[in-house]
Amino acid sequence: xxxxxxxxxxxxxxxxxxxxxxxxxxxxxxxxxxxxxxxxxxxxxxxxxxxxxxxxxxxxxxxxxxxxxxxxxxxxxxxxxxxxxxxxxxxxxxxxxxxxxxxxxxxxxxxxxxxxxxxxxxxxxxxxxxxxxxxxxxxxxxxxxxxxxxxxxxxxxxxxxxxxxxxxxxxxxxxxxxxxxxxxxxxxxxxxxxxxxxxxxxxxxxxxxxxxxxxxxxxxxxxxxxxxxxxxxxxxxxxxxxxxxxxxxxxxxxx
Amino acid sequence: xxxxxxxxxxxxxxxxxxxxxxxxxxxxxxxxxxxxxxxxxxxxxxxxxxxxxxxxxxxxxxxxxxxxxxxxxxxxxxxxxxxxxxxxxxxxxxxxxxxxxxxxxxxxxxxxxxxxxxxxxxxxxxxxxxxxxxxxxxxxxxxxxxxxxxxxxxxxxxxxxxxxxxxxxxxxxxxxxxxxxxxxxxxxxxxxxxxxxxxxxxxxxxxxxxxxxxxxxxxxxxxxxxxxxxxxxxxxxxxxxxxxxxxxxxxxxxxxxxxxxxxxxxxxxxxxxxxxxxxxxxxxxxxx
Amino acid sequence: xxxxxxxxxxxxxxxxxxxxxxxxxxxxxxxxxxxxxxxxxxxxxxxxxxxxxxxxxxxxxxxxxxxxxxxxxxxxxxxxxxxxxxxxxxxxxxxxxxxxxxxxxxxxxxxxxxxxxxxxxxxxxxxxxxxxxxxxxxxxxxxxxxxxxxxxxxxxxxxxxxxxxxxxxxxxxxxxxxxxxxxxxxxxxxxxxxxxxxxxxxxxxxxxxxxxxxxxxxxxxxxxxxxxxxxxxxxxxxxxxxxxxxxxxxxxxxxxxxxxxxxxxxxxxxxxxxxxxxxxxxxxxxxxxxxxxxxxxxxxxxxxxxxxxxx
Numbered sequence: 091x092x093x094x095x096x097x098x099x100x101x102x103x104x105x106x107x108x109x110x111x112x113x114x115x116x117x118x119x120x121x122x123x124x125x126x127x128x129x130x131x132x133x134x135x136x137x138x139x140x141x142x143x144x145x146x147x148x149x150x151x152x153x154x155x156x157x158x159x160x161x162x163x164x165x166x167x168x169x170x171x172x173x174x175x176x177x178x179x180x181x182x183x184x185x186x187x188x189x190x191x192x193x194x195x196x197x198x199x200x201x202x203x204x205x206x207x208x209x210x211x212x213x214x215x216x217x218x219x220x221x222x223x224x225x226x227x228x229x230x231x232x233x234x235x236x237x238x239x240x241x242x243x244x245x246x247x248x249x250x251x252x253x254x255x256x257x258x259x260x261x262x263x264x265x266x267x268x269x270x271x272x273x274x275x276x277x278x279x280x281x282x283x284x285x286x287x288x289x290x291x292x293x294x295x296x297x298x299x300x301x302x303x304x305x306x307x308x309x310x311x312x313x314x315x316x317x318x319x320x321x322x323x324x325x326x327x328x329x330x331x332x333x334x335x336x337x338x339x340x341x342x343x344x345x
Numbered sequence: 346x347x348x349x350x351x352x353x354x355x356x357x358x359x360x361x362x363x364x365x366x367x368x369x370x371x372x373x374x375x376x377x378x379x380x381x382x383x384x385x386x387x388x389x390x391x392x393x394x395x396x397x398x399x400x401x402x403x404x405x406x407x408x409x410x411x412x413x414x415x416x417x418x419x420x421x422x423x424x425x426x427x428x429x430x431x432x433x434x435x436x437x438x439x440x441x442x443x444x445x446x447x448x449x450x451x452x453x454x455x456x457x458x459x460x461x462x463x464x465x466x467x468x469x470x471x472x473x474x475x476x477x478x479x480x481x482x483x484x485x486x487x488x489x490x491x492x493x494x495x496x497x498x499x500x501x502x503x504x505x506x507x508x509x510x511x512x513x514x515x516x517x518x519x520x521x522x523x524x525x526x527x528x529x530x531x532x533x534x535x536x537x538x539x540x541x542x543x544x545x546x547x548x549x550x551x552x553x554x555x556x557x558x559x560x561x562x563x564x565x566x567x568x569x570x571x572x573x574x575x576x577x578x579x580x581x582x583x584x585x586x587x588x589x590x591x592x593x594x595x596x597x598x599x600x601x602x603x604x605x606x607x608x609x610x611x612x613x614x615x616x617x618x619x620x621x622x623x624x625x626x627x628x629x630x631x632x633x
Numbered sequence: 634x635x636x637x638x639x640x641x642x643x644x645x646x647x648x649x650x651x652x653x654x655x656x657x658x659x660x661x662x663x664x665x666x667x668x669x670x671x672x673x674x675x676x677x678x679x680x681x682x683x684x685x686x687x688x689x690x691x692x693x694x695x696x697x698x699x700x701x702x703x704x705x706x707x708x709x710x711x712x713x714x715x716x717x718x719x720x721x722x723x724x725x726x727x728x729x730x731x732x733x734x735x736x737x738x739x740x741x742x743x744x745x746x747x748x749x750x751x752x753x754x755x756x757x758x759x760x761x762x763x764x765x766x767x768x769x770x771x772x773x774x775x776x777x778x779x780x781x782x783x784x785x786x787x788x789x790x791x792x793x794x795x796x797x798x799x800x801x802x803x804x805x806x807x808x809x810x811x812x813x814x815x816x817x818x819x820x821x822x823x824x825x826x827x828x829x830x831x832x833x834x835x836x837x838x839x840x841x842x843x844x845x846x847x848x849x850x851x852x853x854x855x856x857x858x859x860x861x862x863x864x865x866x867x868x869x870x871x872x873x874x875x876x877x878x879x880x881x882x883x884x885x886x887x888x889x890x891x892x893x894x895x896x897x898x899x900x901x902x903x904x905x906x907x908x909x910x911x912x913x914x915x916x917x918x919x920x921x922x923x924x925x926x927x928x929x930x931x932x933x934x935x936x937x938x939x940x941x942x943x944x
Contacts, residue, residue: 092941093845096934097893103930104892107923108870111896114919115867118899147864147901151715154708161700185908188707242909403747405944423657423751431747437739439669441676453665454748498744508747 143182153182157189160196169201173227180231187244190235198228198252225256246270247280250287260290281305282317289320299324306336348417350506350537351385351402353377356411358397358561371397373561375411379539379554381505384532386548386569387541389558395541396434398558399510402539403431415506427455430499434511436491440484444475444494447483448501455502469497473527489520496527507531509540513547518620525551582611662750663758670762674728683727684770687720691777702789706815707907709785713778714824714903720774721767721832722860729763729839730852733939742944756840756936763836764928771829779821786816823917824906830924831900835860837931838895844938863897866890895927 143152160175176193183189205211205220232249239245250266253259267284270276282305288298302321305312318336325335356375361368372394379385389395400406402413404421413420416428438447448466457465470476473493483491492512499507512528513521528538528551542548548555549569556566583590591608598605674680691713700708733756736742745755789812797805839856846852872879873887899920902912 092938096841096845096938099934099937100930101889101892107926108891110919110923110926111867111870111899112874114896114899114916114923115871117913117916117919147897148715148719150711150904150907154711157704157708183904183908185905185910186707187909188703192704400743400944403743405743405746407941407943423749426747426749429747431744433740433743433747435740436744437741438744439673439741441672442669450665450669451744451748454662454745454750456659456662456749458661495744502748 149182153179153186153189156182157192164196164200167204169196169204169224172196172201176231180235184235184238187235187239187242190231190239190245191248194228194231194235194248194252196228197224197231198256202228202256225252228252228256241273243270243273243276243280246273247276250283254287260287261294264288264291282312282314286316286320289324295324295327299328299330303336347381348414349378350381350383350416351377351379351539352414352417353398353402354412354414356398356401356413357409358394358401358406359409371561372401372408372558375558375561375563377556377563377566379537381416381537382532382535383553384528384538384540384551386552386555387539387558388543388545388548388555389541390543393558394561395558396510397561399431399508399539399541403429403508427502428505430502430504430507432492432495432499432507432509432512434514436495438483438491438494438498441482443480443482444470444486444497445479447494448497451498452501457502465501465503469500472500472530473497474523487520489516489523492516492520492524493527496524500531504536506537506539509538511542511544512540513542513544519623521547522620578606657751659754662754663761666745666750666755666758667761667765670732670759671765674762674766677728679727680724680766680770683720683724684773687716687774688777690716691774691781702785702793702812703815705785705789706782709782710821710903710907713774713781714821714828714907717771717774717778717825718828718831718903721771721828722835724770725763725767725832725836726839726853726856726860728766729760729836730843730849730856732759732763732840733843734846734849734852737944746944752940753936756939757932760837760840760932760935763840764833767829767832767836771825771832775825782816786812789816818906818909820906820912821903823912824903827900827902827917827920827924830921830928831897834895834897834900834924834927834931837928837935841931841935841938844935844942859894860897862890862894864901865898866894866896867898869894870896896923899923 143149156175156179160172160179163169163172163175176189176196179189180193202221202224205224206217208217208220211217211220229249229252232245232252235245236249246266247270250263250270253266254263264284264287267280267287271280271284281301285298285301285305288294288301291298299321302317302324305317306321321336324330353375356372356377357370358372359368359370375394375398377398387395387398397406401408402415402420404423404426407421415425418425442450445466448469449462452462452465467476470479473496475490475493475497478486478490483494486494496509496512499509509528513524516524525547528540531538532551540548540552552569554566554568557564595605595608693712733742736745742755746752790809793808793812794805797808800808835856838859839852842855842859843849843852846855869887869890873884873891879887902916902920906912
């Protein structure tokens, strides 16, 4: 009988604790804690083990175990298996930037190079197609990673690097470096890198020049060789008057 | 008029049995009074309600009807247990604790601390003759030693009433003798003892009053000597009587209205014989 | 000399050693039971097996050197904190499930409660012993984890200094700063504290369940069930409060899950800490308050049920 009374009290107290739990959940959302949404889709994505791990609060360990498997798959160049494993890993741990970054790196850099150098595929066109598919997979990981972690600069930087090095899309690269630069904890070079990339974009030289000049005017800490080089290039291209140009001595190579 | 040590008024305890219509009546309308300083034996076969009665008196089980009191206070209140020490049947203590540590633990539970606790523990270990075994873990104690340490913990807070549930069950004759002597020692100090037992011969040696329970009902109660005395028979035990004297006594009886029922040699008890034999054996072993 | 004569020569009790007058709530009484419970629990083999297993798991992270330092620290923290979480949760349930039933089976509960010991003090003393054991275990494992983390951090720093020996000082400083920031994070301490509080909650809940459970196995099975449901409570809560089109029986079911079960997912902060998310004081404080609230309520309810239990 007392047990029944105790359960009834517990249900009554449940109403008392409800606002605290809701408040805490709201705080979690505010601070961008992203948990795992439990649905059948998740169960299909991550399998039984992952589902149980997610249910029991040990998804971190399962994700790490899968990560080690992914590492082994990389050593065996099993790109398809790696892709599957990283999808599970990032579903289990959407807030770990390392996993999104590593997944994108494996796809867009390692797998794409392997595809291009695939001796078993004689046709160049198909090798290029495969390469671009891997670029897209890498980009997809980073974009989804950004959706899950909109407040962290790291994945924006990684995406900017991908656009710069793989797609040779300087405009997009500039855009993502600029986004990264606005976020808390972003390294100072993001602003510079954004301006550098912009300086390669046809039709946006003026904008690039103004940004690079603004950085130059901030002080010696920004007057790095690449910045000076690009600034000089733009001064020439835009025909900036001599009186407005940066001093020539800045042209000296800094060792 | 002083409060009785234990008073039981109309006590009934019914245990419901899940999924059965008929419940178990463990104790039925029991009335009992134990005066301070008495040794009271609650006797009865297994399942007669002895342990249930003791547990209700100790507040471990609640009665269905009726009430129990200890020195005038409601026994359901925790403070009433200040005056009570309890040794349960076949007690179990943590094996990893030594005798001394066990008594320290129970002493702290009763509010004893520091030097007072230490002195009390030393006294009790001497009383129950476990002084030499104080630093041994209880896991190495014999049954008799466990009963004695159990008795010591029951006495740790100097209670006025000691409740013993089957105190000599499973103990060898020597151990039983020691426990009985301890109980008599308690009586000499004015401590009331309530013990339950189904070992009737042992209860007969130490109890002042007994109550006999059967199927939860008190069927007999009273002073031991009155209960067991056969009204119309008298025993005379004579030492060094010659055959001629015995014949004279028999002749006298035959001329009276009394009837000689039996004439036999007095006997010792098997227990005394056992103790003497084992003591002699120990002596011979020591000499060797 | 007979035994009886022996007994009569024994010393009288000293009246000055009579116990103090009974007090309803006694800290020394509770502490005596706590200490005894702690000693009893540390003698159980299962404690040492679980502890050694957890320490091995933490120590095995040393062999992750094949990965980059970020990957290595990520895995080290995940595995170590996961081991601490699993061990403390398991220990909380396993150690507590047998606490009261064992005492009742051995009849030692009679000996204790026949003394002037309120049942409330007994229950509180028992659970305090478990919480103390969990605290010691958490400290030992936490210390082992931090030592391993420090050792790996030092190794990574030395490796970095070797690799960048010819690099400009600011580049080297940046690299070393990156290693340090990947390794130690001050938020690990509140994270470990929350793991401990979750274990305390589970211990108190197990104690409550054991007061009306029919056997220890029943308690453990029910707690396993509660553990899983507790991690889904947040989802059930959101569905209950937001979904208006569901059938009545579904809404009642969701309501019961929300109100009856604790939100265990709220205590899994280490995942976010290891991912590099800072834990604000507000989140930590509210989570801690929730944990203490649950632990206290379950303990009080356990005492309430045990109070009426026939022994």
